[in-house]
Amino acid sequence: MNERRNFLKTTLLVASGLAVAGTALGKGKNKDKLTTFPGIIYTTNDPGMWDGKAGSHAPEITVNGKKVTVVTHHVMSEPHYIVRHTLVTPKGKVLGSKTFYPGKDDKAISEYEIQDNISGKLYATSFCNKHDFWVTEFNI
Ligand SMILES: [Fe+2]
Numbered sequence: 001m002n003e004r005r006n007f008l009k010t011t012l013l014v015a016s017g018l019a020v021a022g023t024a025l026g027k028g029k030n031k032d033k034l035t036t037f038p039g040i041i042y043t044t045n046d047p048g049m050w051d052g053k054a055g056s057h058a059p060e061i062t063v064n065g066k067k068v069t070v071v072t073h074h075v076m077s078e079p080h081y082i083v084r085h086t087l088v089t090p091k092g093k094v095l096g097s098k099t100f101y102p103g104k105d106d107k108a109i110s111e112y113e114i115q116d117n118i119s120g121k122l123y124a125t126s127f128c129n130k131h132d133f134w135v136t137e138f139n140i
Helices: 002-021
Strands: 060-064 067-072 082-088 094-099 108-113 121-128 132-139
Touching (some): 067 082
Antiparallel strands (some): 121 132
């Protein structure tokens, strides 16, 4: 249980860190590289030490109007699972989150209804209990 609490604390701290950093993604040819938290936050284009794991860890986003669906294509077994998704604005406002429980949630899928006054860049996060914290940037 303490391990799970630590995961959740880490998730919240890193999500807050995105806000403090403003735009964590680089610019130009480093557009998809996280320059603020190398080795802490991973993306499809910057998987760091988890090279080859992006497909099963980077959150996949589907936007349908103001409805956002976040999917992490990952196993959800007791020893290895996705702990949590969050949806965060560049200024750090957490628009929504979902915590997953192995044995209860067989897929890491979360859905969010975005308020009409929110548009532009957003971040979806996905935290694996073994492969750390992944972020996908998208626009709504
Ligand atoms: Fe994993």
